[in-house]
Amino acid sequence: LAKTTQPISMDSYEGQEVNITCSHNNIATNDYITWYQQFPSQGPRFIIQGYKTKVTNEVASLFIPADRKSSTLSLPRVSLSDTAVYYCLVGDTRSGDKLTFGTGTRLAVRP
Amino acid sequence: GAVVSQHPSWVICKSGTSVKIECRSLDFQATTMFWYRQFPKQSLMLMATSNEGSKATYEQGVEKDKFLINHASLTLSTLTVTSAHPEDSSFYICSAREVGRDSTDTQYFGPGTRLTVL
Numbered sequence: 001l002a003k004t005t006q007p008i009s010m011d012s013y014e015g016q017e018v019n020i021t022c023s024h025n026n027i028a029t030n031d032y033i034t035w036y037q038q039f040p041s042q043g044p045r046f047i048i049q050g051y052k053t054k055v056t057n058e059v060a061s062l063f064i065p066a067d068r069k070s071s072t073l074s075l076p077r078v079s080l081s082d083t084a085v086y087y088c089l090v091g092d093t094r095s096g097d098k099l100t101f102g103t104g105t106r107l108a109v110r111p
Numbered sequence: 112g113a114v115v116s117q118h119p120s121w122v123i124c125k126s127g128t129s130v131k132i133e134c135r136s137l138d139f140q141a142t143t144m145f146w147y148r149q150f151p152k153q154s155l156m157l158m159a160t161s162n163e164g165s166k167a168t169y170e171q172g173v174e175k176d177k178f179l180i181n182h183a184s185l186t187l188s189t190l191t192v193t194s195a196h197p198e199d200s201s202f203y204i205c206s207a208r209e210v211g212r213d214s215t216d217t218q219y220f221g222p223g224t225r226l227t228v229l
Contacts, residue, residue, distance in 0.1 A: 042223060044204070049215070099218060102154060
């Protein structure tokens with residue numbers, strides 16, 4: 001299982017774009033990168049998943065460079081409600097690989 | 112996205128009693144479900160992998176006789192905390208693996224169950 005490293009915390013202001021980078025230097029060929037958001041006393045919520053290049057959905061974008069040793073979750077124009085912990089997970093989910101949670105990044109959005 | 116439910120959302124019990132937590136995938140079938148535990152201010156810790164129709168696989172350090180897992184159908188997995196003690200008080204979260212028609216493979220999480228053992 002590829003280990004991930006993220007900043008422990010980040011601060012931002014409403015309306016700004018937030019980029020959270022995750023390092024996964026020993027990512028394997030079949031590994032996918034998945035990001036989750038978690039609010040206190042709630043289960044993690046799926047945000048986005050990707051394998052390479054760029055993936056975009058209605059809430060976020062995921063940028064993955066060619067070497068796949070890192071990835072960046074981009075949240076456009078954050079609001080106060082985006083204050084949460086964000087987890088980057090790497091694994092070969094298609095083979096039933098279990099996902100291991102790291103410490104995550106605690107994002108605080110201020111008015 | 113796919114929806115996973117848990118029941119109950121919270122439970123308070125006396126020390127020595129057993130508590131059952133249900134995890135259901137509401138709009139998809141899940142051959143694999145996972146159980147996690149999360150203590151305050153900490154990350155999620157995987158407890159076990161639950162496979163439909165077979166025995167669960169437990170992570171190192173998790174007592175299988177204490178945390179009984181049953182995955183009897185493609186939409187339901189249960190976790191029973193037997194003879195619960197105060198140190199078992201925690202937030203228990205399940206997830207279900209959805210394999211999409213477009214070959215996507217994603218884990219969706221339930222809302223969690225807060226267990227407090229007095």
